[in-house]
Amino acid sequence: MAAVNVVGGGVGGMVCALLLARSGHEVRLFERLPRLGGKLAEHRRDGFTFSIGPSLLTLPDLFRDLGVERDLVQPRELCRYRFADGSRLTAHRDPDRMAAEVERLAPGQGVRWRAFHAWARDCFEVSSRAFFAGPPNRPPVRPSLRDLRAVAPGRTLAGLARRFFQDARLRQYVNRYATYAGSDPYRAPAALGCIPAVEHDGGGWYVPGGLPSLAGDLAALLAGAGVEVRLDTPVAGILADGQRVKGVRLAGGERVGGDVVVANVDAAQLYGRLLPDRRRLRRIAALGPSSSAFLLLAGVDGRTDDLPHHSVLFSADYPAEFADVFRRRTPPRDPTVYVGCASADDPTQAPAGAESWTMLVNVPARDPSRWPISPEAYRDLVLERLAERGHDLAGRLRFVDILTPADLRDRYRSWGGAIYGAAYAGPLAPFRRPGNRGPRRGLYLVGGSVHPGGGLPLVAMGGRIVADLVNHDFPAGKGGAP
Ligand SMILES: Cc1cc2nc3c(=O)[nH]c(=O)nc-3n(C[C@H](O)[C@H](O)[C@H](O)COP(=O)(O)OP(=O)(O)OC[C@H]3O[C@@H](n4cnc5c(N)ncnc54)[C@H](O)[C@@H]3O)c2cc1C
Numbered sequence: 275m276a277a278v279n280v281v282g283g284g285v286g287g288m289v290c291a292l293l294l295a296r297s298g299h300e301v302r303l304f305e306r307l308p309r310l311g312g313k314l315a316e317h318r319r320d321g322f323t324f325s326i327g328p329s330l331l332t333l334p335d336l337f338r339d340l341g342v343e344r345d346l347v348q349p350r351e352l353c354r355y356r357f358a359d360g361s362r363l364t365a366h367r368d369p370d371r372m373a374a375e376v377e378r379l380a381p382g383q384g385v386r387w388r389a390f391h392a393w394a395r396d397c398f399e400v401s402s403r404a405f406f407a408g409p410p411n412r413p414p415v416r417p418s419l420r421d422l423r424a425v426a427p428g429r430t431l432a433g434l435a436r437r438f439f440q441d442a443r444l445r446q447y448v449n450r451y452a453t454y455a456g457s458d459p460y461r462a463p464a465a466l467g468c469i470p471a472v473e474h475d476g477g478g479w480y481v482p483g484g485l486p487s488l489a490g491d492l493a494a495l496l497a498g499a500g501v502e503v504r505l506d507t508p509v510a511g512i513l514a515d516g517q518r519v520k521g522v523r524l525a526g527g528e529r530v531g532g533d534v535v536v537a538n539v540d541a542a543q544l545y546g547r548l549l550p551d552r553r554r555l556r557r558i559a560a561l562g563p564s565s566s567a568f569l570l571l572a573g574v575d576g577r578t579d580d581l582p583h584h585s586v587l588f589s590a591d592y593p594a595e596f597a598d599v600f601r602r603r604t605p606p607r608d609p610t611v612y613v614g615c616a617s618a619d620d621p622t623q624a625p626a627g628a629e630s631w632t633m634l635v636n637v638p639a640r641d642p643s644r645w646p647i648s649p650e651a652y653r654d655l656v657l658e659r660l661a662e663r664g665h666d667l668a669g670r671l672r673f674v675d676i677l678t679p680a681d682l683r684d685r686y687r688s689w690g691g692a693i694y695g696a697a698y699a700g701p702l703a704p705f706r707r708p709g710n711r712g713p714r715r716g717l718y719l720v721g722g723s724v725h726p727g728g729g730l731p732l733v734a735m736g737g738r739i740v741a742d743l744v745n746h747d748f749p750a751g752k753g754g755a756p
Contacts (some may be wrong), residue, residue, distance in 0.1 A: 284312025287538025289737025298750035306508035311489025394471035454563025561696035566679035639690035695723020
């Protein structure tokens with residue numbers, strides 16, 4: 275049995291802590307905020323509730339298998355897309371309905387969508403078997419040449435979209451999946467194109483009461499498994515000699531010993547502050563940060579006809595939008611806007627006769643004081659774009675609260691407010707993220723900034739990967755570090 279200190283109570287840290295406690299280790303978890311969940315968080319005001327992190331849950335069995343018991347609901351549509359020319363595409367979960375919808379939008383392309391979906395399925399099957407199920411350098415199944423071909427190495431997501439679709443709108447729809455990993459579709463690997471298979475085959479789910487309720491469920495499981503959780507307790511450093519970790523130093527000065535440290539903090543914070551390592555930090559910096567989010571949280575009076583839970587209002591020029599975010603590092607002048615309206619499916623999220631709108635724009639992970647536009651002026655620009663695309667909220671707004679990359683950075687101590695640590699850029703990007711084993715014996719990394727990546731399902735998978743590594747290195751019942 276090892277004494278394990280987990281730093282950070284995001285989903286990756288909680289899943290890992292839970293599995294390690296269940297394997298018989300003595301586990302403590304330190305979280306600097308007064309609550310668990312990390313980015314799985316909400317904002318409340320005047321009877322409105324907004325998710326300020328995940329709004330869509332995929333692969334819910336990963337959580338059910340841990341013991342989370344919840345009735346989930348599935349919004350009527352996966353997502354509704356509106357393109358700059360005013361045309362629409364409703365993404366239905368059922369592949370037959372989806373292919374028919376694509377055919378309606380762009381005659382002749384329905385059959386191409388079926389081919390794309392078959393490719394995405396294959397890519398996801400290979401990725402989950404050979405890449406997501408173990409650490410990057412020790413996959414449980416050695417990928418075959420065919421497996422490697424299935425993930426289209428050397429192709430970008432935009433290249434994949436061009437291969438399957440002639441219609442520019444359908445290419446934009448495929449390219450959007452890069453944003454699930456905070457990345458630029460013109461540089462991200464084609465493998466991100468497996469995400470639609472996850473949505474169409476496994477569904478896109480909502481947790482009644484809001485997705486952050488999942489954090490409460492995991493917290494209850496941690497308590498049941500005997501994990502000692504210390505909230506409001508920032509870790510200021512990792513204690514280590516040249517060989518192995520010895521424990522953690524808390525911000526108040528207290529030292530807590532242990533054999534294992536699982537860092538669920540952003541890898542840039544780990545190597546920048548907690549256990550300084552210039553070489554590893556430079557390697558992360560070379561990847562460049564993922565995008566951050568500019569969030570508008572609006573209490574809206576009245577009910578909008580036929581408003582789905584998830585909609586995406588696309589910009590007219592996607593390459594220019596990503597050039598703004600990733601090359602010019604400025605908020606896009608013509609942004610794509612995601613609108614999440616949880617109250618469309620869950621009346622607890624807004625007062626009667628009103629709606630809670632979470633609007634998200636992908637922006638660079640950079641302090642807004644260095645943007646050429648103030649957050650307030652950018653809020654007005656986003657609301658104007660929204661009005662041009664059919665959602666004029668003038669006269670209906672009770673309030674609009676703003677969250678910027680600086681807010682995300684300060685809340686989670688993430689790299690410039692980046693959602694997923696580094697971006698995925700280049701064909702080898704998934705293998706260039708920091709690995710799950712750190713440079714000292716007993717140090718492990720979990721969470722969205724490391725392998726296998728961000729998003730609730732992947733960080734949960736990462737929690738399992740790290741628990742397996744710790745169990746391998748420190749077998750329970752064998753009395754601590756070998
Ligand atoms: C706006 C937004 C929208 C998103 N949408 C989706 C979505 O729809 N679907 C989806 O699946 N995913 C989505 N995600 C991504 C998902 O939320 C994250 O990938 C996931 O929650 C990250 O989990 P994590 O384990 O990396 O931990 P994090 O959530 O990053 O948590 C890390 C924790 O560590 C704590 N911490 C940091 N430093 C210290 C320290 N020194 N000492 C102690 N504690 C510390 C932080 O306070 C935090 O609680 C979204 C994220 C954002 C921000």
